[in-house]
Amino acid sequence: MKRALVLLTALLAPSAWAHSDIQVTDLVLREMLPGVKSTAGYFTLTNNSDKAVALQSVTGKMSTRIEIHEHLMEDGMMEMQQVTDDIIIKSNEQLTFSPGGYHLMMFKPNKKIKKGEAFKLVLNFKTHKPVTVEGKVVSVLEQQQKKQHKHHH
Numbered sequence: 001m002k003r004a005l006v007l008l009t010a011l012l013a014p015s016a017w018a019h020s021d022i023q024v025t026d027l028v029l030r031e032m033l034p035g036v037k038s039t040a041g042y043f044t045l046t047n048n049s050d051k052a053v054a055l056q057s058v059t060g061k062m063s064t065r066i067e068i069h070e071h072l073m074e075d076g077m078m079e080m081q082q083v084t085d086d087i088i089i090k091s092n093e094q095l096t097f098s099p100g101g102y103h104l105m106m107f108k109p110n111k112k113i114k115k116g117e118a119f120k121l122v123l124n125f126k127t128h129k130p131v132t133v134e135g136k137v138v139s140v141l142e143q144q145q146k147k148q149h150k151h152h153h
């Protein structure tokens with residue numbers, strides 16, 4: 001009996017660990033606007049492990065082209081640019097993808113992305129196994145309200 005318990009603990013431990021060392025919350029994708037072929041996504045990633053992790057890419061079944069972008073000031077104008085380097089998240093640090101900063105860009109999704117729908121994305125790391133995250137599609141308005149709410153606190 002004792003041996004069986006030990007074995008069970010050993011089997012459960014790796015997955016429990018994987019869920020807690022990289023934590024992704026608030027994954028949202030903006031609803032597609034009519035006539036636009038891309039949309040943006042945001043999330044918060046917390047590295048609870050004792051090692052730095054390097055985010056390499058984000059993939060998903062909805063689109064073959066999902067890019068990580070950042071906004072940069074160029075000649076007084078906000079421009080966005082694809083991030084091709086790994087994004088390093090140090091131990092016990094948090095990375096936030098939000099409007100005006102890092103964001104996901106999904107191009108030509110294979111189906112229309114509608115408000116309220118759930119979806120899954122996979123975050124790929126250099127030295128960590130991929131993390132699958134479930135998110136929700138929100139309207140641009142909902143997302144802006146959420147942002148303002150956060151700013152007031």
Ligand SMILES: [Cu+2]
Pocket residue numbers: 069070080081103104105
């Ligand atoms: Cu972009």
